[in-house]
Amino acid sequence: MKTERFEMRADRDFLKLVDDWRRAQADIPPRAEAIRRIVIQALSSGDDPTLSALLKDWFSANHHRIGEFGLEADVTPEKATTIILEDGARQSPVIGAKAIIDIFDGEPDSIAKQIVALLSRVAR
Structure with missing residues (x-):
């Protein structure tokens, strides 16, 4: 298979996520291969x-x-997610969605933008 060169810039937080993922793999792939696998997995x-x-x-x-x-501050990401999603004030999907959108709207990172986009469909 013929390949083409592709370059990208990434901030430290992104690279940490990639590095954490690749260290969890049995063969610890290089960053480029890790990103390739993650993208293929997500798209497929x-x-x-x-x-x-x-x-x-x-x-x-x-x-x-x-x-x-x-x-x-010592709450794990998993526990924080559980607490946010099971909060009694957010029992209604629409009210919960709007409250979470308010929190994440305007955040610059791509994950926050995905959260807002996903919840915007629910809160219409």
């Missing part, structure tokens, strides 16, 4: 990411901001 799944998965990814990349959600 055909599934939109779930809100739970997006929130967990966002909290993993922005762990230092968990306190902004009224949670203790």
Whole structure:
């Protein structure tokens, strides 16, 4: 297969996510191969990411901001996601969606934008 050169720039948070993923693989692929696998896996799944998965990814990349959600700083991303999604004030999907959109709207990172896009479909 003929390949073409492709370059991209990424911030440290993105590279940390990639590095964490690749270290979890048995063969610890180089970054380029890790990104290739992640993209192929995401595109071939055909599934939109779930809100739970997006929130967990966002909290993993922005762990230092968990306190902004009224949670203790040592709460894991998984637990933060569970707390946010099971909060009694967010039992109605539409009210919950609007509240979460307000929190993430205007955030510059791509995960926050995916969260807003996903929830915007629910909160119309």
